[in-house]
Amino acid sequence: MNIESFRTYCLSKKGASESFPFDNNTLVFKVLSKVFSITNINKKPFSVNLKCNPEKAIELRELYSEITPGYHMNKKHWNTIIFESNLPDPLLKQMIDDSYRLVIKKMTKKEKAQLLDL
Secondary structure (H helix, E strand, C coil): CCHHHHHHHHHCCCCEEEECCCCCCEEEEEECCEEEEEEECCCCCCEEEEECCHHHHHHHHHHCCCEEECCCCCCCCEEEEECCCCCCHHHHHHHHHHHHHHHHHCCCHHHHHHHHCC
16 A cells, blocks of 8 residues: 555545644544554655554564564554555454544543544
8 A cells, every 4th residue: 555545535524633842753543632653754665653452463464574573662552654655455444444443532522422422
């Protein structure tokens, strides 16, 4: 999956937005105000940080060399995934979906209601 496909898929999520809050290279995707994905648009190969269930994160890291503990993130809850690799797009989309859902799961009732109203 290339960066354009990744971006389109992330922005298709309800309440998703993109920004460059840190610098001109670090693209952040949020659902409302909560981060669910971070990437450096200039890093080669193209890789993405995604939130992940801790047990599943370990399992994925053991199965795929393209998946490592989250770079500059809490390594228990985040993975760095090389998107420009042999990993199938359905798996990449599933990891984006999981990250998005995990972030929503931790939202307050007010935030969840706000998301439903969009």
